[in-house]
Amino acid sequence: NFMLTQPHSVSESPGKTVTISCTGSSGSIASNYVQWYQQRPGSAPTTVIYEDNQRPSGVPDRFSGSIDSSSNSASLTISGLKTEDEADYYCQSYDSSKGVFGGGTKLTVL
Amino acid sequence: EVQLVESGGGLVQPGRSLRLSCAASGFTFDDYAMHWVRQAPGKGLEWVSGISWNSGSIGYADSVKGRFTISRDNAKNSLYLQMNSLRAEDTALYYCARGSNPGLLVFRFDYWGQGTLVTVSS
Numbered sequence: 001n002f003m004l005t006q007p008h009s010v011s012e013s014p015g016k017t018v019t020i021s022c023t024g025s026s027g028s029i030a031s032n033y034v035q036w037y038q039q040r041p042g043s044a045p046t047t048v049i050y051e052d053n054q055r056p057s058g059v060p061d062r063f064s065g066s067i068d069s070s071s072n073s074a075s076l077t078i079s080g081l082k083t084e085d086e087a088d089y090y091c092q093s094y095d096s097s098k099g100v101f102g103g104g105t106k107l108t109v110l
Numbered sequence: 111e112v113q114l115v116e117s118g119g120g121l122v123q124p125g126r127s128l129r130l131s132c133a134a135s136g137f138t139f140d141d142y143a144m145h146w147v148r149q150a151p152g153k154g155l156e157w158v159s160g161i162s163w164n165s166g167s168i169g170y171a172d173s174v175k176g177r178f179t180i181s182r183d184n185a186k187n188s189l190y191l192q193m194n195s196l197r198a199e200d201t202a203l204y205y206c207a208r209g210s211n212p213g214l215l216v217f218r219f220d221y222w223g224q225g226t227l228v229t230v231s232s
Binding site: 092 | 215
């Protein structure tokens with residue numbers, strides 16, 4: 001079964017840039033779109049990136065997404081970190097008509 | 111405004127059944143696929159099941175296949191999840207989520223409810 005692997009946690013200082021990776025277990029991660037969701041404690045997830053690199057309206061351009069086929073991975077990059085960015089981030093894709101989530105990455109902005 | 115409101119969660123004994131509902135409003139319900147996504151306490155997100163706009167395509171995670179049944183009633187703008195033979199590992203917050211497309215060829219969840227908690231325990 002297709003799986004997505006994320007680092008358990010990352011931390012960075014306000015104003016800096018952080019990148020969260022999401023590595024596919026098999027096949028080509030570029031074959032299907034990757035989404036990224038932000039989840040703050042006690043709240044439902046919200047989309048910060050969809051279709052690999054698209055931002056929904058209302059999401060600041062500090063958030064960007066990319067695909068690296070050579071490493072079979074997707075990345076979420078957040079620049080100009082703010083304390084409000086502290087949250088859990090999940091990558092998501094699909095395979096064989098099933099949804100697949102990464103395990104989630106806890107971002108600490110300290 | 112898109113709204114998804116889940117209901118039907120609660121405490122249930124292992125082996126018993128529960129039916130979750132999701133009431134949708136603020137959009138044309140039968141234009142979109144719908145999904146259930148769950149999150150065990152302190153854990154990550156897990157896709158559970160999805161259904162296309164006309165119920166013609168349905169998918170399940172391996173962990174629930176054969177025990178859970180997804181359905182929808184487009185006349186009532188409602189999504190359901192019938193959960194049978196419940197196990198302790200099914201304990202989670204169950205979210206209803208709207209798919210971004212009518213079918214199940216592309217999976218993207220663009221709106222989420224606030225979830226309903228299912229606890230399976232004796």
